[in-house]
Amino acid sequence: NAGVTQTPKFQVLKTGQSMTLQCAQDMNHEYMSWYRQDPGMGLRLIHYSVGAGITDQGEVPNGYNVSRSTTEDFPLRLLSAAPSQTSVYFCASRNQNDGYTFGSGTRLTVV
Amino acid sequence: AQKITQTQPGMFVQEKEAVTLDCTYDTSDPSYGLFWYKQPSSGEMIFLIYQGSYDQQNATEGRYSLNFQKARKSANLVISASQLGDSAMYFCAMTNTGFQKLVFGTGTRLLVSP
Numbered sequence: 001n002a003g004v005t006q007t008p009k010f011q012v013l014k015t016g017q018s019m020t021l022q023c024a025q026d027m028n029h030e031y032m033s034w035y036r037q038d039p040g041m042g043l044r045l046i047h048y049s050v051g052a053g054i055t056d057q058g059e060v061p062n063g064y065n066v067s068r069s070t071t072e073d074f075p076l077r078l079l080s081a082a083p084s085q086t087s088v089y090f091c092a093s094r095n096q097n098d099g100y101t102f103g104s105g106t107r108l109t110v111v
Numbered sequence: 112a113q114k115i116t117q118t119q120p121g122m123f124v125q126e127k128e129a130v131t132l133d134c135t136y137d138t139s140d141p142s143y144g145l146f147w148y149k150q151p152s153s154g155e156m157i158f159l160i161y162q163g164s165y166d167q168q169n170a171t172e173g174r175y176s177l178n179f180q181k182a183r184k185s186a187n188l189v190i191s192a193s194q195l196g197d198s199a200m201y202f203c204a205m206t207n208t209g210f211q212k213l214v215f216g217t218g219t220r221l222l223v224s225p
Binding site: 042102 | 146
């Protein structure tokens with residue numbers, strides 16, 4: 001039982017490049033979400049999903065896209081990377097009766 | 112909108128002593144959940160304890176207890192008998208009624224000294 005798996009663990013992008021952060025869970029959780037963590041600001045919600053085919057915006061959605069075609073996967077797409085998107089990104093999932101399970105994070109640097 | 116406030120940027124405690132990390136919250140949701148997470152220097156988010164807004168008793172998990180005072184909108188974490196391995200960043204968080212998303216505080220860095 002792997003829990004929540006995020007890939008890659010580290011990534012360096014050039015300004016303007018696009019990329020996808022992967023998140024997969026094997027717990028059949030309905031809810032999945034993406035957060036970014038910046039120094040001194042805690043974790044902030046980017047996008048979330050309550051089930052396959054359903055997504056919604058969180059607190060800081062600009063510059064990011066998501067889709068949820070399967071229960072297991074919830075990728076986060078950076079459309080045109082900017083230095084302000086340098087951050088640590090966490091994916092999390094939960095089910096109705098469970099707490100939130102977090103992935104190990106992706107450290108992204110945009111230069 | 113929901114908000115979590117953690118007013119202690121850093122806390123120091125000696126090994127074996129108890130420590131309280133403060134958390135206050137604001138929400139208009141009738142039902143909500145409160146969480147505490149630990150983030151060691153390795154970066155992962157470790158779930159510690161959960162309190163539901165309608166739970167009558169304060170939650171406890173081993174050395175962790177949550178001092179829930181609903182009228183004061185506070186959800187302080189108490190760590191008894193601190194250990195060196197407790198040195199980490201601690202985040203208070205809350206969910207909305209539907210439990211779809213978490214709102215985090217800015218965290219408290221705890222340092223446990225020998």
